[in-house]
Amino acid sequence: MTHESPVTIRLKQSSEQTVGVIKRVFGLMPARFIVNVIDALDLEANPRNSRLGSVTDAIEASIANDDLNQGQKLFPFKTKGILLATSQYEQLDRGRYSLIFDDRSIEGVLDGGHNMLAIGLYILNQAEIAAGKTTPRKRDVNLWADFKRVWKEARQDIDSYLQRIASDEGRAELEQDGIGTLNFLIPTEMLIPADQNDAECLETFRSSLLEICDARNNNAQLTAGTKGNKEGLFDAFRSLFEEKEPEFARNISWKTNDGGTIESRNLIALAWIPLSLTTWVKGEDAVVDPPKATAIYSGKGQCLDKYLTLMRDPRISTANTNGTEKELHDQQVLSALKVAVDIPRAFDLIYQSFPKYYNRPGGSYGKISAVKSMQHKSGEYTTPFFGLDSEQPVPDGFIYPLVYGLRACMEYDSDKNEVRWRVNPYKFVQSKDFAKAAEDYCGVIRQSEYDPQKVGKGKFSYSSAETFVKVAMYHYHE
Template sequence: MKKSLTVKINQCSEQVVGPVRKLYGLLPAKSVVQLLDTDDLAANPRSAKKGSVTADIEDSLRLSVELFPAKTKGILLASSSYRALDRDRYQLSFLDPETEGILDGGHNALAAGRHILREAGATERELNRVKDWEAFRKAWTENRNAIGEIVDLLDFEMPVEIQVPAEMQDESVVETFRSSLLEIGAARNNNVQLSEETKANKKGFYDVLKKELPSSLAEAVEWKTNDGGRIKVRDVIALCWIGLSKLELPGGLRVNPNQIYRNKAVCVAAFNKLLEHADVSTPSEGGYTVGIHNEAVKSAMKVAGVFPELYDILYEEIPSAYNKAGGSFGKISAVRIYDPEKAAEKNPKYLRAEPTTPFFQRPVSYTCPDGFIVPLLYGLRALLDVDKDGLLVWKTNPQAFLSRFLVEIMKNYRFVFEMAVWDPQKVGKNISAYEFAESAIAAIYSVNRAKSAA
């Protein structure tokens, strides 16, 4: 949805660099208010949060307003459409708010907004609840009338750099400008290199996976830095390689199975490289985001949407299955047990707080180390097949298969634990554990299928 505003830039100067025209100057407080009315920070690859940085900015606005412009680099804006007006005013149109608007300086914007709320009469108790951009937007809307009453009394200026196309009449220049926005934001965002996950998310690499995850889970993933999700995006992306490993991928891309456990950053980098490939994705108009056109990869994302649930099932059921297979899960030193009474005796084996599964937070009595789970989860690729159209499909319902055969699987898989002296890190890092798990599951599936056919 297109968003527009008109801002005044005091002491404005210009500089042209390639396809970019830079407008430098100082935004008066009234224009900052207009910007905060308009921008929802969607384009900023990182989400602003209250902290020591915002506290220092607020102190400067309150205690040394004259020096404030010298203390901060301010806000970086980008707009692919603009018009110069009279009296140092500029009309900015954010044609795509997901990629235009505030590219850097989200913490400055949040701190300035909190300062304005305070000047408008918000109490410290109310401001304590304004910890992130989402809470700020709510408080800003609720106090907008009060802000309107004091806006002319605000006397601070915010340094600003506004990047616009060097030549609005040249379509090729405008398109080049739009396609450069992500790299500009990444390079300028607080002088901190953005994570691979954050940049990939802005390019749209993860959109197809988001659609395949249960909505409650997709909302809990931290798709971009400081977004507040409890689940790291790399934990989800790494699981995608279980299904992707069954496909013939462009460029011969592959990830060793133990990397899913030991080096999720490698999984993310390989995933991003895959989705950049011309055989997998097509740049959108302007080249900023991509659309996935490879149906085989799409089918792998559909399969990947199930793996967080399968992970949690294993987290819940491995302890019981291991015990039924002749082991004693609670005696494994890497395992902790929920028992508040024994925890009160300060025995580190026991937990006072009830543990939960990593993805869907279902309560459990035992912790189950990642190194025990991932090879077995990878082994479920034995239940995957590529159909005549080249699409990845399940040969049988994986949840039902685990419900029926996990104890039988564990009678074989428990020996992997024993060979690693019950050390989950040794299990998770050993490629043989993955191969063993897949072979065990494949054998059980084949025997059961033969019995069903008889």
């Protein structure tokens, strides 16, 4: 039994096509009905989050031409409009449909997110002008999430605006003041099951939506990471971060334009440090060859592709009950991801102390050209993941091999079929034993002519770091 409220829309001049288990309805939606859609939906089903820019500006200009001018209405011919999908609906009279979007991960707005944002912002602006208020500043409304927040805050003004439009007198007053009255039509395509009472039809319909959504968004050069997120291949990793580091988790960007400051592909690259210890990347059961150690620094795209290949294997992940997303069920991979969740904080702790590691044997870290080029007048620096205070900036190429060296602190337990830390990583990276390993590793920087690119892309840097950490592990006692 659903807990979602129905959304009513109306389509003019509609027509239908049915192919297999999918019925497609084409029509023109009067603009006022999209208010219901915006109220009810976010863009969960759309693989990208919409962002304001030149595209949305052009859409708004086209809307204004139709709404404010009495001439020919061209907006329906300038845009594909929006694509909706739902497995539960009721066809009403006068071209109206009652829609229930129960599984928001696959049902809702599959395509046309930028149109939704532009149309919604136009309606919001007209409502605020009608209320005698200032329109939202674009710097405050950049992403869909920003818009939706402002939309909710202005919902009373939007209701008043719609009420005025509904009366001849109110509409005439708005037009006289040069305010739009939503006198335009939105091309709308709706995908629904051919027979919503047939369980097999419903299952096939739902399982098809992800593929349709993916294909519709290919023209937008959808990134591999965004597609992987849509398939649910990051869900387990995301949940582990949310459980252990909830504040940090809110800053991770899992799909295009979702506002996060931490790119998920950086975390995926680091995750290969423990994932490389699983049996799924070596031996008879190998699903994929692990990326080279240097790839965690200079081949993050390769790390992501191999992660997706691993996670798509049916022995690792299987389709959920709706058949639309994959769920991780392999405990060995899950254990490796649990280890990976600890790496960003360990990375930042190493970052903070890195200049001290270099200087301890008599070095002059601040005089390295690559470091000097990163310095600025404020003299304030923070670590890349958790934003911890740091005395000096650290080039990525210098630190990634040393972080990779933490692989020596991990092990695969064949009895329990899991990857785990051999020691507490946070205590270890703050120990004198690790400090000695880091000092020894810094010799690689000198041998590489202080060039972060040579260090970060050099195979020797990674093997040396792992060897030094192994020695530190031999002496370390918690």
